[in-house]
Amino acid sequence: MSVEAHEMPILPDVDPLEKESIPQAARRKLSSPWASFVVVVITFLWTIPTLGLLVTSLRPAADAQNSGWWTFFANPAVTWSNYAEVLTGGNTIPNGITPYFFNSFAIAIPAAIFPLTLACMAAYALAWVRFKWSTVVFFTIFALQVIPLQMSLLPLLQMFNLGWSLGPIPIFPDLNRPGSEQSLLAGTYIPLWIAHTMFALPLAIFLIHNFIAQLPRDLMEAARVDGASHFLIFRKIVLPLSVPAIASFAIFQFLWVWNDLLVALTFAGGTPDVAPVTAYLANVKGTYGAQLHLITAGAFIAIVVPLIVFFALQRYFVRGLLAGSVKG
Amino acid sequence: MEELLLGLEKLWSGFLGIAAFGVLIVVLFFLGSRFRGRFSHPAALLIFLGPAVVLLIMGLIVPAVRTISASFQNSSGKEPVGWANYQWIFDSQSDVIVNSLLWIVITPIASTALGLTLALLLDRMRRESVAKSLIFMPMAISFVGASIIWSLIYEYRAPDKPQVGLLSQIVMWFGVADPPKWLLWQPFNNYLLMVIMVWIQVGFAMVVLSAAIKAIPGDVVEAAELDGATGWKLFSKVTIPMIRATLIVVVTTIMFAVLKIFDIVRVMTNGNFGTQIVPNEMYAQAFVQFDIGRGSALAVVLFVAVIPLIVFNVYQLRKDRATR
Numbered sequence: 289m290s291v292e293a294h295e296m297p298i299l300p301d302v303d304p305l306e307k308e309s310i311p312q313a314a315r316r317k318l319s320s321p322w323a324s325f326v327v328v329v330i331t332f333l334w335t336i337p338t339l340g341l342l343v344t345s346l347r348p349a350a351d352a353q354n355s356g357w358w359t360f361f362a363n364p365a366v367t368w369s370n371y372a373e374v375l376t377g378g379n380t381i382p383n384g385i386t387p388y389f390f391n392s393f394a395i396a397i398p399a400a401i402f403p404l405t406l407a408c409m410a411a412y413a414l415a416w417v418r419f420k421w422s423t424v425v426f427f428t429i430f431a432l433q434v435i436p437l438q439m440s441l442l443p444l445l446q447m448f449n450l451g452w453s454l455g456p457i458p459i460f461p462d463l464n465r466p467g468s469e470q471s472l473l474a475g476t477y478i479p480l481w482i483a484h485t486m487f488a489l490p491l492a493i494f495l496i497h498n499f500i501a502q503l504p505r506d507l508m509e510a511a512r513v514d515g516a517s518h519f520l521i522f523r524k525i526v527l528p529l530s531v532p533a534i535a536s537f538a539i540f541q542f543l544w545v546w547n548d549l550l551v552a553l554t555f556a557g558g559t560p561d562v563a564p565v566t567a568y569l570a571n572v573k574g575t576y577g578a579q580l581h582l583i584t585a586g587a588f589i590a591i592v593v594p595l596i597v598f599f600a601l602q603r604y605f606v607r608g609l610l611a612g613s614v615k616g
Numbered sequence: 617m618e619e620l621l622l623g624l625e626k627l628w629s630g631f632l633g634i635a636a637f638g639v640l641i642v643v644l645f646f647l648g649s650r651f652r653g654r655f656s657h658p659a660a661l662l663i664f665l666g667p668a669v670v671l672l673i674m675g676l677i678v679p680a681v682r683t684i685s686a687s688f689q690n691s692s693g694k695e696p697v698g699w700a701n702y703q704w705i706f707d708s709q710s711d712v713i714v715n716s717l718l719w720i721v722i723t724p725i726a727s728t729a730l731g732l733t734l735a736l737l738l739d740r741m742r743r744e745s746v747a748k749s750l751i752f753m754p755m756a757i758s759f760v761g762a763s764i765i766w767s768l769i770y771e772y773r774a775p776d777k778p779q780v781g782l783l784s785q786i787v788m789w790f791g792v793a794d795p796p797k798w799l800l801w802q803p804f805n806n807y808l809l810m811v812i813m814v815w816i817q818v819g820f821a822m823v824v825l826s827a828a829i830k831a832i833p834g835d836v837v838e839a840a841e842l843d844g845a846t847g848w849k850l851f852s853k854v855t856i857p858m859i860r861a862t863l864i865v866v867v868t869t870i871m872f873a874v875l876k877i878f879d880i881v882r883v884m885t886n887g888n889f890g891t892q893i894v895p896n897e898m899y900a901q902a903f904v905q906f907d908i909g910r911g912s913a914l915a916v917v918l919f920v921a922v923i924p925l926i927v928f929n930v931y932q933l934r935k936d937r938a939t940r
Contacts, residue, residue: 320740320741323737323738323740323741324737324740324741324742326737327734327737327738327741327744327747328747330734330747330751331746331747331750331751334750334751334753334754334815334818334819335750335753336782337765337766337768337769337815338753338754338757338765340765340768340769340782341764341765341768344768352780353780354777354778354780355778355780356778356779356780356781356782356785357768357780357782358782358785359778375619376619384619386619386620386622386623387619387622387623387626389623390622390623390624390626390627391626393626393627393630394626394627394629394630394633395630397630397634398630398633398634398637401634401637402637405637405641406667406668406671407668409663409664409665409667409668410664410665410667410668410669412664413660413661413664413665414665417657417660417661417664417665419661425665425669429668429672432672432676432677433926434919434922434923434926435676435680435919436875436876436915436918436919436922437876438876438895438898438899438914438915438918438919439676439679439680439683439915439916439918439919440675440676440679440680440683441902441903441915442679442682442683442686442902442908442911442912442915443678443679443682443683443686444675444679447674452674452678459674460674476629477629477630477633478633481633482671482675483675485671485675486671486672486674486675486676487675487676489668489671489672489675490672490676493668517648517649517656517660518648518656518660518664519645519648519649519660519663520649522664523645543756546758547757547758547759547760547761548758549758549759549760549878549879549882549883550878550879550895550899553899553903554903566758566760566761566879569760569761569764569883570760570879570882570883573760573763573764573767573883574883574886577767580768580771580780583764584764584768587760587761587764587765590758590760590761591756591757591758591761594756594757594758595753595756595757597756598753598755598756599749602749605756606752606823
């Protein structure tokens with residue numbers, strides 16, 4: 289997996305989606321039309337499912353439920369009413385996707401910023417603040433990636449709901465309001481932010497450490513000699529130089545949280561107060577599975593954000609993904 | 617309108633969270649930089665490393681220990697039951713284990729094989745970036761979204777009615793009069809669900825392997841060609857050994873993802889009709905049946921299954937390095 293993976297041979301430092309370089313083009317004697325044909329066919333096959341989703345979401349209810357989406361091209365009829373209904377709720381599905389859509393942003397943006405900030409700080413300490421156990425701590429954090437997040441769900445849920453104590457010492461307070469069954473944290477984004485931050489940290493620290501540790505030693509030492517504190521060096525030197533690594537991981541983490549269902553179901557349930565679009569879609573699919581025109585419209589609203597990020601920031605997205613695909 | 621206001625309120629809570637976090641960090645930095653002399657070093661260490669370490673202990677280490685101990689307790693987590701929960705998994709959940717094993721073996725191999733084929737073909741193509749983007753795109757889509765996309769393909773309608781599912785329609789065009797109810801069609805429904813995962817992961821395998829193939833030095837290929845290696849021989853004796861490490865990373869990375877995947881099965885069948893896998897069963901036991909003991913035991917099974925993958929991976933990479 290990652291230790292060596294991110295250093296050299298595994299993930300070459302070329303932008304994988306960029307056009308090929310000239311020597312490679314020269315090296316290639318023939319570009320086979322047969323290969324191109326197969327690729328075009330596969331690309332077509334790979335795109336059809338998503339195209340079907342988009343087409344179905346734009347068809348009138350009766351058409352979508354009684355005929356295949358491919359008949360649309362023979363009999364085109366377009367309506368926006370599916371989107372209108374799924375956004376605000378309507379006769380078929382009483383509550384709309386809008387609150388969940390905003391929840392997704394309110395969960396995913398902080399849940400990308402928090403672990404990144406803490407990971408940058410920890411990575412800096414592990415790379416440039418000398419202490420005795422730094423190697424041990426670093427490898428322990430790396431090893432924590434083995435723990436699947438399923439291992440943490442139940443205990444963390446207990447922690448948020450009932451508090452934790454080690455014998456008499458309280459570690460996490462019991463936040464139940466007096467006389468009520470509900471924790472103060474219920475109905476807030478806080479458990480989701482904390483859980484996503486915790487689960488993201490091992491990988492984030494590991495990847496950012498790899499980057500920060502390679503900053504020029506002379507630069508750091510010169511700053512130390514000039515009397516700059518660690519806090520100043522971190523703000524003025526390390527953060528500005530680490531922007532590429534930070535951007536890649538930020539995008540990866542944002543999309544990971546946006547697309548997550550398991551953590552959302554566990555810590556947010558399905559209420560419009562805090563649950564994200566994925567939880568909404570999973571619920572609606574279970575209850576109103578036959579309303580194809582509405583479910584597809586909802587799904588398209590949910591995937592349009594990652595798709596925009598993907599097409600706009602493809603280069604960063606690919607780097608972040610290649611680096612982060614081992615997460616979980 | 618009302619909904620937009622509500623939405624702004626939600627964004628505002630998100631913003632408040634970020635602001636509170638920002639203030640906390642600024643205060644910590646301010647306090648930390650007040651320390652001078654021999655306290656400055658430990659203070660910096662505490663502030664930079666402390667928050668992450670505390671969160672990791674509370675979020676991963678302590679929960680892992682608690683889950684392992686809960687897996688030896690009964691459904692309410694109060695009485696010890698020894699190995700009973702594990703006994704239950706291997707006695708009555710063997711189908712679930714078998715399904716999970718099928719997922720872990722078939723999906724990564726299929727995705728990698730297809731991704732490698734595409735990478736090789738792309739290497740012989742002039743304009744590759746559009747095809748790459750489109751094949752890679754499913755990777756940005758959530759598993760939930762992908763499941764909904766594919767439910768349009770697997771939708772079943774009686775054969776005398778107009779078809780809505782693309783797969784049924786295609787097999788009917790090929791002369792099958794009565795297509796099965798795809799998602800209920802045991803045991804093949806498992807493979808149909810795996811197709812969704814392959815659809816998502818092929819792009820990843822393709823992009824990584826394509827980069828690895830391009831990184832093979834030109835003189836190596838030329839030397840092999842001078843020695844008369846072409847086609848299959850060039851592929852099996854030069855290309856594959858040169859990208860071996862990358863292949864292992866791709867297969868094991870997809871294995872990790874597959875091992876813990878939960879969303880596809882949950883949304884498509886919720887584990888019914890013989891499609892249950894360990895992560896979804898874990899969720900069902902822990903959060904639907906509220907059986908803490910069994911849920912925890914299933915989580916531990918996942919954990920134990922991950923370890924050999926990682927050990928193998930690190931070992932292979934070491935070996936690869938040593939021979940380089």
